Amino acid sequence: MAVVGVRPLAGRRLSSFFYRHPRVRLAALLTPAMAWLGVIYLGSLAALAVYSFYRLEEFTGLVVPEVGLDTYRQLLDPANRDIIIRTTLMAASVTVACGVIAFPLAYYMARFASPRAKTFLYVGVLMPLWSSYLVRVLSWKLILAREGIATWFLDQTALSPVLDLILKTPAVGGASLSTSDIGRFLVFVYTWLPYMILPLHAALERVPDSFVEASGDLGARPRLTFRRIILPLALPGLAAGSIFTFSLTLGDFIIPGIIGDSSYFIGARVLQATGVESNLPLAAAFSVVPMVVMVLYLFGAKRLGAFEAL
C-alpha cells in the first residue's frame, strides 16, 4: 500500500516539470484546441472576410484578388438588399415572438412549478433544443400542406375565412400557409423557441424570492413588481436567448427552403453563390453581414450580462 508513487518515474518527472513551469503546462493544455479554433477556424473566418473584398471577373468567372469594395456594392443592388432586409426583419420578429411566447413557461418553471414538474418541463424543453432540428422542420411541411392537418382543423372549426383573410395581408401573405412568409415565421418561432426558454429560465431562477417579497411589502402591486423587479433581472436571459434566435434565423437556409415562397434568405443566397454561381467573393460578402451583425450583437449582449445566462 505504501509504495504507490515509486513506479512511474517518467510521469513523476513530467508532472514536477509541469508544476515548476506552469506556463508550459498551460501551453500544453491550450495548444491542441487553440491550434484548431484559434488558427484554423479563426483563420478560415478571416480568409472569408478577405475574400469578400475580392471580386469575380464576370466574363472569365475567375476571382480577382484585388482589394476593393465592388462586391459590397453588389450587396446594395435592390435584389440583394431586399434579401438582407427580409432576413434581418424576419430574425428580429422571430426573436420578439420567441421572447413573448417563452416568458410564461420560463417564469412558471422558475417560480411556481414543483420540483417534479420542473424537471419534466426542463427535459421537455431540452430535447428539442439538442435534437431533431430537421425532423421538426419537416413535420411542418406535413402540417401546413394544402390537404394537411392545418387545413383540416380550420375547416372543422370554420376558421378558414380567418386564415384566408390573414393570407391576403400584402407582403407576408401567400397562397397557403406553407408557401407564405407567415408560415416561415411560424416554423422559425417553433424551431428556435427552446433556445429562448432555457436562458430565460436560468435568469428568472436567479431572481431572489426576497426581492419579490420586499417589493410587495413596500406596497407594489404584482404588475409593478413584474415591471420593476422581474423584467429587468430577466433581461440578461432574454439577451442570451435572443443571440440564438437571431443568429440561427440569420443563417438558416433549411427552413426557408422547405417552407415559404421562392424568395431568398441570406443563407440560401450564400448557398447559391457558392454552388451554381461559384462566386465566392459574393458569398463571402453575404456571410460577412451576419458575422458583423452577430459580433455587434454579442458585444451588446455581453454588456447586458448575457454570457452568464448562456
Place this chain on the structure above:
Amino acid sequence: MKRRTLGLKIASGAVMLFQYFPLAVIFLYAFTTESAGFRFPPPGLTTEWFGVTFRNPEMWRALWLSVQVALLATAVAMVLGSLLAAAVHRTRFFGREAVSFLVVLPIALPGIVTGIALRSSIDAAHIDFGLITVVAGHATFCIVVVYNNVIARFRRLSPSLIEASADLAASGLQTFRHILLPNIATALLAGGLLSFALSFDEIIVTTFTAGTLHTLPIFIFRSLFRPRSQPVTNVVAMMMVAITFVPILLAQRLSGEARGVAHAAGAEP
C-alpha cells in the same frame, strides 16, 4: 395568486403541446398508406414503409456515415474541450476571456458562416472532401459542448483534492487517473453524449463540408424533393428522433445527478 398560476400553467402546457405535437404528426405519417401526399386524416394505416426503409441500402450507408462522424467528432471534442476547460479553469492568463469567447463562436455565429469559411479553407488547402472534413467541421462546434460541461464541473471541484493528492506523493498521472478523471467523468460523458446528438443532427455545416457524402440528415433533406417515397422519409425521421433523444436523456440524467450532489453539498445556491 392562484388564478395567476392557473393562467401560467395553461400557457406552459400550450407551449409544450406546440413543441411536441409536430413530432406526433411525423410519427402518424410514417404509417399512412398514401405514398405521395399529406392528406389528413390519412386514408389508411400500414407498416409496410418500415420494410421499404430497412431494405434501402442508401439509408444504411447514410446512417452508418452519421454514426461514424458523430463518434469521431465527439472523440475529438472530448479531448480538446476538456483540455481547454482545464487550462481556462486552472490558470489566469492573458486572453483568457478571448478563449471563452472563441469557443462559443462556432455556435453563436450562423452555421452557414462556419460552413462556408471551412469549405473555402478546405478548398484552398486542396484537401478532398470526405469523412475527415465532415468530422473536422462537426468537431468545431462540438468542442463548446464538452467544454461547458467540464468547466462547470471543474468549478465545483475543490482544488484541495488535487493538492492533497500531490501532497500524498501521487504523480500527475496518478492524480489524473484516480482523482481528476473520476470527478469529471460524468460531466465529460454528458458533454460527449450531447455532442454526439448535436453532430448526428447537424445539416448546415455538413452541407458545406461533406462533398458528395450523404449523412442521415442530408439523406432526409434530399428525399424531401422526391415526393414518391414520402413515408420513407418519415420513418427515417422517426429513427433520427429516437437516436438523438436517447443520448440527451442520458446526458440529462448524468449531469442532473451531479447537480443534485452539488446542491446537497451546498456548493451551489
